[in-house]
Amino acid sequence: MAELLSTAPEDIERAARALKEGKLVAFPTETVYGLGADATNTTALARVFEAKRRPTFDPLIVHIARSEELPSVADLSQLSAERRTLVTRLIEQFWPGPLTLILPKQPHVPDLATSALPTVAVRLPAHPVAQDLIRRTGLPVAAPSANPFGYLSPTRAEHVKEQLGNKVDFIIDGGRSDVGVESTVLDLSSEEVTILRPGGLARERIESLIGPVHQIDRTTKHPTAPGQLPSHYAPRAALSLYPAGGIPLQFPAQGERTACLFFSDASRAQWLASFQSANPGMEAPLCQVLSHSGSLIEAAANLFDLLHQLDALAVDRILAERVPDRDLGPAINDRLYKARGEAKGNH
Structure with missing residues (x-):
């Protein structure tokens, strides 16, 4: 079982030594917890894929501690001079933070980290513990989310322990991740600047700096960045996704323990009033809310935490409504869409 470490300097130093020895260390970032390995060590990288049961065609994100380390x-x-200027502007504005850049890779970056692609995904996390750990390691650190492939991403150390406890050497407990969804992945290696995965940095903020960007279809079967597969981020319960206000008032399946997931208190109250009118005397299902005030920032931070809670309650089905498709809304809706799992035949 993984040893739990604190954020004290001596524990972070111990974790850094472990990474340099080829061990796996789960650590907090502002987005979700990452499963860290030395990005230059193919044996350590292989352990990441084995621990997560992750297919090797799904590339990893390489984390650095300072923007000056990017050329390494x-x-x-x-890149063209114009594109290099674009990279500089994005880094100055959004690093450290929840933005991953897809760029041409250096030849020495192992193919296992990039799924043999000619590009590498790079991020400079904003979390001080992540920065300190990577800096003490003195190496780029590959760190996908610290969960089994396809399952809910962890936003707390206990999530990592529950899902990967016997496959990780150390877990640094840095409290709950603030952003709560993975980084936005932006491809700068091809002719058209493209968002390959919506995430913790809103598209509107990127476009306000560099102008319109393309967004790839989220149903791709051939990922060039993490989190692109159509089924991902899934809880154990079957999840059905509905338009805002569209969660049904009757549940055909008998004997199933159902939970409803609403965007705000207002949407929950409106649905409960309709449910009680349509089903007089019937007990309403468990209802959870992503943000009481209707804040998309709060909803993103709470998303995986609430899905983990519903898993712990062993519900059979989750009926979720889409959130507004603005700011961090596309990232939340993307995670809910992929959590459905195409094999389940959900809405």
């Missing part, structure tokens, strides 16, 4: 993993000379 990305070959910016392959």
